[in-house]
Amino acid sequence: MGTRGIIVRGMQPALGRCSRYLPLRVLELGAGDGTLMLCIAQELSRSWPAVHLTLLDRLALLDADTSTAFAHLGWSVQTLSVDVLDWAAAPMPPHLPPRWDVIVTNLFLHHFDDLLLPELMCAIAARCNWFVACEPRRAPISLIGSYLIGAVGASRVTRNDAVLSVHAGFRDAELSMAWPGDQDDWQLQEHAAGLFGHFFRAARQGVSAAGIA
Template identity: 40%
Template sequence: MKRVVQPELLDSLPPEVPQARGSRRDLQRINWWMGHHGLLARTLRQRLPAQLPGRLLEIGAGDGEFFLRLARQFTPPWSPPRATLLDMQDIVAPSTLAACARLGWQVDTEVADVFAAVPRSEPVAAVFANLFLHHFADAALARLLLKMSQQTDLFIAVEPRRVAQPWICGQLLRLIGCNAVTLHDGVVSVRAGFAGRELSELWPDPAGWHLTERRAGLFSHLFVAQRAP
């Protein structure tokens, strides 16, 4: 089945309206059900080279709640751990940043369209994305992956897996009590999700990188690009 990318409601709703707030809360439950914090924590633990300290950059970080839960499970092998949360919406609450600080993390936010964001001058040990890349059609995605490959030696994405019957995901989201925005965006996300080696095929210069791409759990898709030594 072909990848179909359509707009998601959460991207255009004002962040303060109840439907948007509810949908962001749903996202955290979905991340928990899909085991995305643990999957990303394990992948970072396995792949982050201890001898190359640097900032972590999360793109499409939303309200930062995903990062906070990740930070409870993972700390890089250097101190102090630093991270930037980039999203086009300015929605990370001060209390979320304070909770990260209590865990020992120095976290800042960048409000920007990822395509327009200025590359960071300091070393970026890893860039990662959770439920984000599927927002973009292949041509834009290829530009985004090129930009990321120029900033870091390690890129990780956890995305929806494209399955033949996306409406099943809608039924499961309904069962766990998700709101109408999440039900719409969930089905749209699965249709725009990934399968096979679709992200590897869009990665620039595959010969200079180790690329891993696989199914993870029932509905997730993991992509890791690590620069070859």
């Protein structure tokens, strides 16, 4: 899907406004085994060497090799093994700053239905200055692609998942509509990304990712 490039380009404007030497707090929701974020970190770490990264997933999937690879880049990594809806409902721990600089997610928001998605978006908006998401695009071309991934060796389960993901995906301004509150406080961007992806970014107005007005 060209995801790495889509997310790197989505995060770069946030980084451009930050000090290279100020450690940033980044949270990935539904991070899986962390390998996608590692690819992103390999690209960004040259210009963004100091990051405190938290990988949230309800499953503990990060292995020692991936963790070591983050450390070699200078990115500290910790995991949060919780259901994101529990994370969304819980208050922020008082010993942490109230907001992450950047929250990022890939192939995750489409797991939530029309009732849960606004609730989740509300918690995300309250807890970050920048939010970057890449999701499946609900479009005929994506559906055709999802049926064709068998041709590149995908298993029946993966093919089935791909088709379901496209049906649960997003188009037009659907994620912007689910974003909460006074949209004047946020600069929103939402558009098709690549052949099969759907990109959404929310940037808090007047605040850089590092929280500097």
